[in-house]
Amino acid sequence: MAAFEKLYESAFMQKLQAWGGKLQSNKALNAISSGMMSAMGVILAGAIFTILATLLNLAGVLETTDTLYQWLTTPYNMTMGILSVVVSFAVGYVYSRNLGMTSNLASGVVTLILFLMVASPVQSVTLEDGSTMSALNTTWLGGSGLFTALIIPLVAVRIMKFCQEHHIAIKMPEAVPQFLSDAFASLVPLVINIFLWHGINTLCEMVLTTQLPGAITGLISIPLAPLTSVPGLIVLAIISQLLWGFGIHGTIAVYPVIMAPLLTYYQTNAELVAQGLDPVFAPIAIWGVLNCCGGSGNVLSLTVMMLRAKSEQLRAVSKAGIVPVLFNLNEPIAFGAPIMYNPVLIIPFILNVAVCMLVVYAGYMVGFFQPGYILIMTTLPVVLQSFMPSLAWQNLLIAPLVFVISFVIYYPFFKVYDRQLCEKEAAVKAEAEVQAA
Structure with missing residues (x-):
């Protein structure tokens, strides 16, 4: 605990918290943060139906073309x-x-x-029967x-x-x-x-x-666009995470860049496997590491910490967000903690992705993790997200490995932020008691 006390009192963290305080007090940024947090109910409602549809699809009960599957995905769409x-x-x-x-x-x-x-x-759209709507x-x-x-x-x-x-x-x-x-x-x-x-x-x-x-x-x-090598993809992932921190859906922003090499990678390996050959590694294989353990930023480890937080806000958000996060939907935590416009949490949010991508890349290089050949164009639960593209047992270990690394990186920043929120919550309670008296 002494180490965390020193970290909390360090000049770097003091400046970081001061900067965060200024951001939160800014009327425009406060509006963005509050507006996003107000969407939490909408996000969770959509996540519930998405998770149910995904589970039934994975269990083989429903196909994506079934009427019931479409019925379950309608609340998500809305x-x-x-x-x-x-x-x-x-x-x-x-x-x-x-x-x-x-x-x-x-x-x-x-x-x-x-x-x-x-x-x-x-x-105005023309339908198959010639009518317009x-x-x-x-x-x-x-x-x-x-x-x-x-x-x-x-x-x-x-x-x-x-x-x-x-x-x-x-x-x-x-x-x-x-x-x-x-x-x-x-x-x-x-x-x-x-x-x-x-x-x-x-x-x-x-x-x-x-x-x-x-x-x-x-x-x-x-x-x-030029960032498709291993170092380039890590830079691209850092940019993607940074965009998340400013309220931009970073994954979608970089999607046009990664889509072509991603499709080429899976198509090439699918053809190799069809011929009885082994799939081959390409740098784009490490891209999925940035969201394999709780969605973008691998926030499952952060959510687990928040379940035991001293801050009432963090505990409430984590309880509401744990199930969606297990299905790699990070929005409840990104909006609820929040991570957006929060300099204390945005640092590990970015840093853990870069470190995890490097470690998993090393696993590919030594021949332990296996290249994928099945293109999965949907969000899957933790562990399955990194396993399904290759169906290799080794890749079942990617998510647990990422969980441990991200936990270590998030932990000191989480402790600082938890203490910061506790102080604010205590001040609000004290003020309320004074007004009540």
Whole structure:
């Protein structure tokens, strides 16, 4: 414990905590953090049905084409599948409240509308029978559109705040109910925001042939394309984890970069195995190490620690998130701890991935771990995630190995963060007792 006391009191940790305090007190970053945490219920609800569908599929009870399987995945599609829609509303609502605005609900509605406008504008679709219908493309409504769902509220609410401060609004008589007055007050800034965001989105479609979320993801992925060697993949993984720390779905951001070599790797090895030959190693094989033990950042070890935390917040989050994390769904912990915009936890979140990838790479090099030849395009439970692509017993040990390494790396930072939260919780309780007295 003395070692942790020294770590907690070290200049590095003191500066890190001070920086974290500044980030958390920032009104915009606080809105992002609070908005994401408010989506916890949505995330967990979607995870429950995903886990049930996955278990029934793995047990051979259901095929992915079965009606019941589709029924079970519908709640996921309408929760995690539209996560960015929820976040766009929540961040807009919280940010307007942080800025002292009165029309918080209207602000959330406006930011939700703006996000839908750029991420999923209504399209006319022709069906097989020749009839047409209006439809929304869901490509960018889930985690892939999250960064856009964070940017729009921060800018749009600021525009609304400017209009409010400078009385640029339609004024209603005092006898009009407040909710109706707020709705009319938001009309002018809404029109301004529509021109701004619809214009930017149209420009992206004309110049980049994609919508704004796709343009953002594409621009992020361009400089990452050459990183397909072992050192390059580790750098790519570090960048992916860093993006997670800033509220960007890092896995999706780098997906265009890793997809081609990943498909080539599995296709080549599948052909070799079909010919009776052994599959061969390629650098892309180590990519899955970054999310094989609890999702991106290998947060299973962190979740286990949180179950025994002194902080009430961490214990509550871990109890809610342990089952999804066992199925490699990291969102409950990433949003709930939170890891995003948390400099204390983002360091081990990044560091453990780099170390684990190097260790597993060494295992491949000595011939212990076996290359994969089965492309798995879905999330599987811990252990199965690294076993199924190769069906080699050796690869059953990848997840336990990663768990141990990540546990060692997370532990000192977890202890510091747990103590930090305990101090805050104690201060809140003391204040509540004073007010009650």
